[in-house]
Amino acid sequence: MTKLDIVICVNNGGYAASLREQAPYVAYPDAEDDKLGLLRIKDESGETYLYPKSFFKPYAESVEAKMQAMQASLLGGVKGKMPKAAKKQIKKPKRGKTAA
Secondary structure, eight states: OOOOOOEESSOOOEEEEEEEEOOOEEEOOHHHHHHHEEEEEEESSSSEEEEGGGGEEOOSSHHHHHHHHHHHHHHHHOOOOOOHHHHHHHHOOOOOOOOO
């Protein structure tokens, strides 16, 4: 199984069409890429590319926020938005009730 991390873009390095600053991205850490100072990122195109690690910082938010970012990326969300069809499949708890 592939390990996934969530990172925040802090510098798009001039790749404005591919990376949005302050946006979360799914990262696929790899030991070989790490040795080269690179990180494989699923960018705005929906494809994975290698970018300098210095463009990103770890995403230290709640587990729920990380899951939302991963769902948006893995389900084809572009520009941080989740497709409407995917949103309909996610059940939200009713107000005043907690999820079991």
